[in-house]
Amino acid sequence: MSRLAVVGVGATGGALLAGLHALGATEPLRLIDPDRVERSNLPRQPWFEAADIGRPKAEVMAERLSHGYRGQVEPAVARLSEENCDQLLDEVALVFDGTDNWPVREAIQAWAARHQKAWIYMSVLGLSGMTALFRPGEGPCLYCLFGATIQQGPHCFEAGVLGPVAAAVAGEALDLYQRWGSGALEGFELRLIDGAGGRTEVIRGRDRGCTHFVSLR
Amino acid sequence: MSLSDELIDQYSRQILLPEVDYQGQERLLQAQVEVAGPEPWRSWLARYLRAAGVAVRELTGPTDQLTVEGGGRRWQRALTPGPAALTALGYLGAAVLLDLAQGEGAQG
Numbered sequence: 001m002s003r004l005a006v007v008g009v010g011a012t013g014g015a016l017l018a019g020l021h022a023l024g025a026t027e028p029l030r031l032i033d034p035d036r037v038e039r040s041n042l043p044r045q046p047w048f049e050a051a052d053i054g055r056p057k058a059e060v061m062a063e064r065l066s067h068g069y070r071g072q073v074e075p076a077v078a079r080l081s082e083e084n085c086d087q088l089l090d091e092v093a094l095v096f097d098g099t100d101n102w103p104v105r106e107a108i109q110a111w112a113a114r115h116q117k118a119w120i121y122m123s124v125l126g127l128s129g130m131t132a133l134f135r136p137g138e139g140p141c142l143y144c145l146f147g148a149t150i151q152q153g154p155h156c157f158e159a160g161v162l163g164p165v166a167a168a169v170a171g172e173a174l175d176l177y178q179r180w181g182s183g184a185l186e187g188f189e190l191r192l193i194d195g196a197g198g199r200t201e202v203i204r205g206r207d208r209g210c211t212h213f214v215s216l217r
Numbered sequence: 218m219s220l221s222d223e224l225i226d227q228y229s230r231q232i233l234l235p236e237v238d239y240q241g242q243e244r245l246l247q248a249q250v251e252v253a254g255p256e257p258w259r260s261w262l263a264r265y266l267r268a269a270g271v272a273v274r275e276l277t278g279p280t281d282q283l284t285v286e287g288g289g290r291r292w293q294r295a296l297t298p299g300p301a302a303l304t305a306l307g308y309l310g311a312a313v314l315l316d317l318a319q320g321e322g323a324q325g
Contacts, residue, residue: 019303022257039227046261046268126234127311160233164265164310171304178300196236196315198294198308 002093003028007080007108009061010035011044011161012122012129013098015170017061018047021069023174028072029065032088033058034079044163080104085111094180095119096173102150109134109142113213118180122173125159129169129193133176136213139188140205143212165195172200218243228270231318241318245270248317250287253278258296258306265310271317285313292316 004020004027006013017029037045037052037060052060058075065073080088080099085107089095095108097119105121112119113136121142122131134141143150172191179185188205220228220242228245231237237245249272252263262283263273271287278284283306284293294309296302 015303015307018261019300022261022303023300039223040229043228043231043268043270046264127236127315160230160237162231162234162237162311162314163269164262164307164314166307167261167265167310168304168307171300171302171307174300174303193304193307195308195311198312200304 003030003091004094004096005030005032005089005092006096006098007032007104008098008100009033009057010041010098010100011163011166012124012169012173013096014045014047014057014061015167016096016098016122016173017065019167019170019174021065024070026070028074029069030074030076030088030092031058031061032076032078032080033061034077044161044166046163080107082107082110089115093117094177096177097121102153105142112136113141120173120176122169124161124166124169124193125154127162127165127195129165129195130190131169131173131176131193132188132190133173133180133185134188137210139210140208141210141212144208144210145190148212162195165193168193168195168200218246220246231269231314236315237318241320242270244320245314245318248272248288249274250285250313250317251276252283252285254283255280255296258283258302261303262306262310265306266313269314271314283309285309288317290316 009031035057037048047064056077058077062073062075097108116136118135120133190203192201228242232242251274253276263275266273282293282295292313294305
């Protein structure tokens with residue numbers, strides 16, 4: 001069974017884990033997050049409780065999953081980086097990006113390109129979100145979509161976020177994962193989650209040839 | 218009601234949203250709803266609504282949809298098996314919170 005990593009177990013990563021649990025998944029999981037539970041996390045990360053404030057998110061989430069999740073769960077209280085990603089993502093088949101940190105996301109993408117592994121991008125801000133499954137060597141990369149010079153955008157502590165929108169993002173990400181796993185995902189899809197309108201828009205991309213990771217192919 | 222510093226900290230990411238704002242958070246903290254639908258999705262929806270400040274009562278209900286009633290309004294979303302159920306839960310929860318925060322369906 002392929003091991004999955006969830007990097008960031010906050011609003012999107014946590015909802016994704018809740019979804020895997022609810023759907024009866026059995027894949028071994030590695031939960032990677034350096035942060036501790038804060039009071040302001042509680043409205044959009046409802047698997048945490050007030051009694052968890054101050055505890056590492058990865059450990060608390062692993063505890064919650066230990067009640068009923070059918071696969072192995074390993075927490076890692078660490079910030080993923082270019083330097084440690086080969087170690088933290090060892091034996092991982094696919095990464096779910098649940099971080100809101102752009103350099104961490106870039107480290108996941110670079111790891112995926114080096115090891116020819118797929119990864120699933122998730123983001124949420126305000127009432128909107130996005131998700132896409134990236135496959136190195138097939139279709140666009142993050143830089144093709146958003147530009148190679150993009151910097152960190154606004155965080156949720158600057159723009160706000162509504163918790164259930166992150167659940168909708170996680171649901172779409174899980175759908176991409178399941179379709180990828182069964183070989184049914186053809187081509188590239190960027191899914192735009194409209195939390196105000198209650199609907200998902202799918203943007204399909206043609207493979208124009210990614211040039212950002214060409215030397216690694 | 219006015220919100221304590223602790224509540225403002227707790228709900229700050231929602232209060233920051235123009236669609237919710239301080240007044241909307243006050244409305245959420247006074248709102249009461251009933252949630253019905255199949256498990257585990259009903260519990261997850263209830264968790265999200267409670268975490269946002271809403272008082273929630275859970276009821277058994279239809280197995281193919283999630284419904285929320287409160288403040289003279291009713292929201293519902295069909296459920297299909299698989300990850301789409303999580304997506305539906307998310308969209309339904311967002312709609313309920315936005316409407317309650319904006320005072321839709323409530324008096325005053």
